[in-house]
Amino acid sequence: MKILGIESSCDETAASVVENGRVILSNVINSQIDIHAVYGGVVPEVAARSHIEVINPVINKALTDANLLWDDIDAIAVTYAPGLVGSLLIGTLAARTLAVLKNKPLYPVHHIEAHVYANFLGENAPSFPILALIVSGGHSQLVFFRDHGDFDILGQTQDDAIGEAFDKVAKIIGLPYPGGPSIAKAALSGNPLAYQFPKAKLSGDYDFSFSGLKTAVLRAVQREAGVDFTFPSTGLAELLNDAQRADFAASFQRIAIETLVDKTAKAFRDFSPKSVVIAGGVAANSELRRILSDTIPIKIDYAPINLCTDNAAMVASLGYFQAQSNQPANPLDVEVLPSLSMAKH
Ligand code: KG4
Ligand code: ZN
Numbered sequence: 001m002k003i004l005g006i007e008s009s010c011d012e013t014a015a016s017v018v019e020n021g022r023v024i025l026s027n028v029i030n031s032q033i034d035i036h037a038v039y040g041g042v043v044p045e046v047a048a049r050s051h052i053e054v055i056n057p058v059i060n061k062a063l064t065d066a067n068l069l070w071d072d073i074d075a076i077a078v079t080y081a082p083g084l085v086g087s088l089l090i091g092t093l094a095a096r097t098l099a100v101l102k103n104k105p106l107y108p109v110h111h112i113e114a115h116v117y118a119n120f121l122g123e124n125a126p127s128f129p130i131l132a133l134i135v136s137g138g139h140s141q142l143v144f145f146r147d148h149g150d151f152d153i154l155g156q157t158q159d160d161a162i163g164e165a166f167d168k169v170a171k172i173i174g175l176p177y178p179g180g181p182s183i184a185k186a187a188l189s190g191n192p193l194a195y196q197f198p199k200a201k202l203s204g205d206y207d208f209s210f211s212g213l214k215t216a217v218l219r220a221v222q223r224e225a226g227v228d229f230t231f232p233s234t235g236l237a238e239l240l241n242d243a244q245r246a247d248f249a250a251s252f253q254r255i256a257i258e259t260l261v262d263k264t265a266k267a268f269r270d271f272s273p274k275s276v277v278i279a280g281g282v283a284a285n286s287e288l289r290r291i292l293s294d295t296i297p298i299k300i301d302y303a304p305i306n307l308c309t310d311n312a313a314m315v316a317s318l319g320y321f322q323a324q325s326n327q328p329a330n331p332l333d334v335e336v337l338p339s340l341s342m343a344k345h
Helices: 033-035 044-065 084-101 111-120 162-173 179-189 212-225 242-271 286-295 311-325
Strands: 002-007 014-020 023-031 075-081 106-110 132-137 139-145 150-156 275-279
Touching: 002 044, 002 084, 002 311, 014 044, 014 311, 023 044, 033 044, 033 084, 044 084, 075 084, 075 111, 075 311, 084 106, 084 162, 106 111, 106 311, 111 132, 111 139, 111 275, 111 311, 132 242, 139 242, 150 242, 162 179, 162 242, 179 286, 212 242, 242 286, 275 286
Parallel strands: 002 075, 075 106, 132 275
Antiparallel strands: 002 014, 014 023, 132 139, 139 150
């Protein structure tokens, strides 16, 4: 079964054809990173406009790269939640229109759940039960999957998502957007023990919190720069040199990763999953991969980095597994749900 996946929930316009949920036949990603970099973050209206401009060419390219015609496509899967409302509308409207015009079954999928399916693409599929650490720009959660579509959220962030914390800290210390890859790169030449930041203590065993860590970095940067706590965070970057930036990046990254790994290791001990996967943009972080592998006593197969950040192959893969047990949606009825939790859908 060949599924065309469409993804437009944030700042990537993507389309991909995947066979039987596992084999990628094409994977087209049009990133808006350069467009938003000048603003230091994603501007929703600009994102929606850019999706409109490229969605049709991106979908056409996914078909031509796969060497397929519409007749060869068995179904369409599209991200309908969560994300930026204007961005979600472009992808879902394209998918709904094509489902009607080309007479294809339509499977709306949840973006965060789809991130987990990056791990089903290719040779090594994980085995259920699966413990998934989902870490993206908008979400940080630990989820226990008994089977496809059958899962419990064990814990989640109580405030900022981990990717958001990477992006905000990068801004404070003057590293370019997106902050995750910039911090990971700067950290390579920094001392991870240069600054001591606190780990949040929370009542929920598997919950996270990153806003205190971000504030601790802000205060430490102010101290290092010799200014008081009222000094605006936007003016701090120019008071640091590259060595200080690298030390802040490495020290922040160490605590952020230890927090994620501590909670994942506890869930591993408590739930004894057969496989552990990480998913979402922050799963691209090689330090996180290394430390998680060193801590968890089973082999972890990581998805390639280009499938960790937003893409449509993961959407097509989840669409395939949903198509095995769910009825398709009525394309005239599909709505976008910008803040829908994975627990509720
Ligand atoms: O999953 P994603 O592409 O979009 C969302 O659904 O949010 O995740 C984007 C997030 C951004 O916060 C970005 O800074 C972070 O993933 N990220 C990383 C790395 N690559 C991307 N964070 C840490 N290390 C990386 N190498
Ligand atoms: Zn994402």
